[in-house]
Amino acid sequence: MEALLEGVEPSGTPLGITYKEEDPGLVARAEGWYDDKAKQAREADRCIFCNLKEEFVIAHYHGWTMTTNFYPRSRANLLVLPDDHKESITEFDDNDAIARLRLEQLGYSLVQESFGLKAVHFNLREGGGDKTVDHIHSHIMHYYHGIMKWYNEQNMPERVFRTPEEVGQPLLPRIEVAKTLQEALAKRLEVAA
Numbered sequence: 802m803e804a805l806l807e808g809v810e811p812s813g814t815p816l817g818i819t820y821k822e823e824d825p826g827l828v829a830r831a832e833g834w835y836d837d838k839a840k841q842a843r844e845a846d847r848c849i850f851c852n853l854k855e856e857f858v859i860a861h862y863h864g865w866t867m868t869t870n871f872y873p874r875s876r877a878n879l880l881v882l883p884d885d886h887k888e889s890i891t892e893f894d895d896n897d898a899i900a901r902l903r904l905e906q907l908g909y910s911l912v913q914e915s916f917g918l919k920a921v922h923f924n925l926r927e928g929g930g931d932k933t934v935d936h937i938h939s940h941i942m943h944y945y946h947g948i949m950k951w952y953n954e955q956n957m958p959e960r961v962f963r964t965p966e967e968v969g970q971p972l973l974p975r976i977e978v979a980k981t982l983q984e985a986l987a988k989r990l991e992v993a994a
């Protein structure tokens with residue numbers, strides 16, 4: 802068994818036949834309504850990460866889950882999070898530490914294989930800031946020069962934001978990301994069985 806797959810469970814209800822749909826999540830950030838959406842969810846007091854849609858889950862591992870981001874910031878943006886509602890890394894035990902790492906390894910391996918993304922960053926934010934969902938989560942995101950701006954480089958003329966389209970890696974609909982990665986994982990599990 803490939804080491805990365807030991808203990809990994811695929812989505813309980815993977816996506817069936819794909820169908821074309823408009824995916825409003827792709828423009829939520831660009832059009833500026835993502836924050837309102839997140840605010841509504843917070844006010845409804847229903848944690849979206851405690852209520853994930855299993856069809857969009859890629860893998861489970863010992864109480865942790867890897868799923869697609871409905872509101873991606875970059876191509877094939879995945880989320881890795883504990884199933885229990887935890888808000889801080891100070892709540893992590895040894896299992897959490899290993900599970901997070903294992904799913905990040907698996908996720909990286911899958912987006913590399915399926916979408917050719919070699920440069921990624923693993924982004925987990927702690928404490929306040931402007932994050933919109935309290936349930937702690939780590940992003941696996943395509944990284945390219947210009948996706949973000951570092952505070953001490955703002956005046957450097959070459960450091961400008963670039964969109965995923967501008968670097969030739971446009972955002973993909975959540976259905977396509979979930980389906981592609983679910984199939985890639987299923988194939989690996991089948992080979993390993």
Ligand SMILES: [Zn+2]
Binds near residue numbers: 849885
């Ligand atoms: Zn939660």
